[in-house]
Amino acid sequence: MLQITYFYDSVKIDVDNIVKPIQDAIIGLAYVDDDQVTDVLVRKRNLSGNFTVENMTSTLAEGFARGNEFLHIVVIDDPDQEVLT
Template structure:
């Protein structure tokens, strides 16, 4: 795998969601993320067996979420598809950006699709991890 990219209509579900409300919002989130990921997965792609970098960007209308709480359900949802086990995630970049921001240059077709939908969404990218040198 070199690059796997997909979008999920949002807002995302926080890992904290299991502590309140009815049902199991975490399991519902994982199911949705997995279904969306499978739509973008091609038969030519190979599940990564080495270290990977996971990039998650939450494009929002109203910022009400701590982004650190959205990672684990997404990691779990794409385990076995993008990578064998989430222990392979050696690098993680999580961002949130307002949909009205001015950053729409050099976008991939997948990211362009997310903006075209006009709603909050998650843009998720899995790539092979770069070298493991520690930068200070």
């Protein structure tokens, strides 16, 4: 499963245009082929927006500290394939 969050400043990209290039770019790094990805969660958040980050990792904190737009990508085990929520 891919979890992608695009933190933007002024220019925002449609979320549906974010996924495919990222999936292709991490072939060989996170998985053998992007057909292994069963689930994707994509979000975009304005860096000036009102949101809270729970359980912030050091990598995510570094992204915020730089002050520029960035992508936060997490590859995790897929959820239970027999249960849809």
